[in-house]
Amino acid sequence: MVRVDGTSNGSLIQVRKLDKRYQRGSEEIHVLQGLNLDVEAGDFVAFMGPSGSGKTTLLNLLGGLDVPSAGTITVAGDEISALSAQKLTAWRARHVGFIFQMYNLIPVLTAFQNVELPLLLTKLSRAERRRHVETVLELVGLADRMQHYPRQLSGGQEQRVAIARAIVADPTFLLADEPTGDLDRRSADEIMELIDRLVNEHNKTVLMVTHDPRAAERAHAVLHLDKGVLIEAA
Amino acid sequence: MKYFALLWANLKRKKIRTTLTIGSFLIALMLFGVLAAVHAAFYQGIEVAGADRLVVINRVSLIQPLPLSYRERLLQLPGVKEVTHASWFGGVYQDERNFFPQFAIETESYRRMFPEFAISDGQWKAFEGDLQGCVVGAATARRYGFKPGDRIPIKGTIFQGMWEFNVRAIYTGTRQGDDETQFWFHKKYLEENGPDFFKGLVGWYTVRVGNPDQAGAVGKAIDARFANSSNETKTEPERAFAAAFVKQMGNIELLLLTIGGVVFFTLLLVTGNTMATSVRERTAELAVLKTVGYSDRFVLGLVLAESLLIALQGGLLGVLAAVGIAPGLSQAMPGMTFYLPTSSLVLGVVLTVLVGLAAGLVPAWSAMRLRVVDALRRV
Numbered sequence: 001m002v003r004v005d006g007t008s009n010g011s012l013i014q015v016r017k018l019d020k021r022y023q024r025g026s027e028e029i030h031v032l033q034g035l036n037l038d039v040e041a042g043d044f045v046a047f048m049g050p051s052g053s054g055k056t057t058l059l060n061l062l063g064g065l066d067v068p069s070a071g072t073i074t075v076a077g078d079e080i081s082a083l084s085a086q087k088l089t090a091w092r093a094r095h096v097g098f099i100f101q102m103y104n105l106i107p108v109l110t111a112f113q114n115v116e117l118p119l120l121l122t123k124l125s126r127a128e129r130r131r132h133v134e135t136v137l138e139l140v141g142l143a144d145r146m147q148h149y150p151r152q153l154s155g156g157q158e159q160r161v162a163i164a165r166a167i168v169a170d171p172t173f174l175l176a177d178e179p180t181g182d183l184d185r186r187s188a189d190e191i192m193e194l195i196d197r198l199v200n201e202h203n204k205t206v207l208m209v210t211h212d213p214r215a216a217e218r219a220h221a222v223l224h225l226d227k228g229v230l231i232e233a234a
Numbered sequence: 235m236k237y238f239a240l241l242w243a244n245l246k247r248k249k250i251r252t253t254l255t256i257g258s259f260l261i262a263l264m265l266f267g268v269l270a271a272v273h274a275a276f277y278q279g280i281e282v283a284g285a286d287r288l289v290v291i292n293r294v295s296l297i298q299p300l301p302l303s304y305r306e307r308l309l310q311l312p313g314v315k316e317v318t319h320a321s322w323f324g325g326v327y328q329d330e331r332n333f334f335p336q337f338a339i340e341t342e343s344y345r346r347m348f349p350e351f352a353i354s355d356g357q358w359k360a361f362e363g364d365l366q367g368c369v370v371g372a373a374t375a376r377r378y379g380f381k382p383g384d385r386i387p388i389k390g391t392i393f394q395g396m397w398e399f400n401v402r403a404i405y406t407g408t409r410q411g412d413d414e415t416q417f418w419f420h421k422k423y424l425e426e427n428g429p430d431f432f433k434g435l436v437g438w439y440t441v442r443v444g445n446p447d448q449a450g451a452v453g454k455a456i457d458a459r460f461a462n463s464s465n466e467t468k469t470e471p472e473r474a475f476a477a478a479f480v481k482q483m484g485n486i487e488l489l490l491l492t493i494g495g496v497v498f499f500t501l502l503l504v505t506g507n508t509m510a511t512s513v514r515e516r517t518a519e520l521a522v523l524k525t526v527g528y529s530d531r532f533v534l535g536l537v538l539a540e541s542l543l544i545a546l547q548g549g550l551l552g553v554l555a556a557v558g559i560a561p562g563l564s565q566a567m568p569g570m571t572f573y574l575p576t577s578s579l580v581l582g583v584v585l586t587v588l589v590g591l592a593a594g595l596v597p598a599w600s601a602m603r604l605r606v607v608d609a610l611r612r613v
Contacts (some may be wrong), residue, residue: 106522108246
């Protein structure tokens, strides 16, 4: 159950009075203003809103890529807004899987090597890493493309590799920033079906920023972000 | 090791650029190696000089001879263990370009004075027994195909006429850097067949002292012994004598250091620029690495390791090339032995590592400080 009133307790992701301000020259930009959010494990949340409304900023804060100006973010009991940069990096490796609009694969690594990247930070043996990578690449339907380089894959396939990379270390939740933004309709639908399966069959928690209403339709909850405030869609 | 694939893949990203950078390291280290070999060739006499040996020359100049009679007087001085002498012959074998140093030596003591030159007893005996016999260094023997039993004509320039010698022995150096180009023959042969102006004279003496710590005092005693005579002496440790000899040719060390310094500084700029470009191009990728949990320090290490790997590949190839080139230089410049001393090999590798790290430092630092949010916004 997704809530934005800040009254819930014990949710997986708990955001309280989150503020984010930027200084641009002499002007202060107040991107997020006292935002509250509660997301339960297994929820699939879509964030929508006009450009510049702070969707990506919110995602960056939730993923520990940026630090809030005020307020707290607590994930699975860890208050990440209080962690040092070094601890935050380690926390990200353990808890967050990122899916980007532009896939952001390393072009000189094969699909297998790209997916293996997060696992290199773990203590898994080479054989164990291989097993994990093969499993997730099979899950995203790319078992036969493991040794292909990103340039040898279509956009949809690249995004599947990116999703495989995001889930391979079994993170606590996934953050997807416009995951279908660079894809044609058919590929976009395939990616959304895959994310659907991750949520419904594998009980993954997904927070997604999107401009695409068809993609947002699949979410359990759609939240609109406007002028730094979250509003639950009717 | 598990990160090697990532490291290697990054190097293969721009193959031409990486190859050219490796190539610049190769050329620079090859040049360094060749300069080190040139340095060794000039300074080898200094490096291998005996600490217990003194060289006694005429105070006027090296080319002024000393009386043969000084030998016994030198031997009588306290602290002097052994005395031998040699005289520069300056002959030409077939062609003036065929240079190798020829010395008329005192047969009896010369071998004992210079034990670093290895000669079989049988060959030495054959040399001693033949007034026209000669001993040839292995490098000169190889160069002209001399072997025991050969008869060699040498045209005298100081001591006019055609001189015939029989090769009786080949000597080899026992240490890296020992000069294997020399040619020795009996002073007695020169004495009996040479011009009157050189009779009873020698070029210089080499003296062995009993205690190397007393070498300075013994040297002073020698010069004092012959002070106010018609042939005053100048005695120096063999090392100082060799150094003075090299100094006559100019400050080679400064020249080599200057060239080497300029080359390495240029290399630093070239590699630094390459690494900076490489990091700029990969801003988004480095941000992704940080996003998935790679630490700032890891990214710093990754860029430094890339720079180091480029440097080491080029550097090691360059040093190997220099090792291969050195013998060719010896062939091209007769009379000198070019080789790459182990210390220079190690220094070359150390310099490679230092330049590799220094060149990668600034780009690595900027990669480390890269903010993920800013970098991803640029994608």
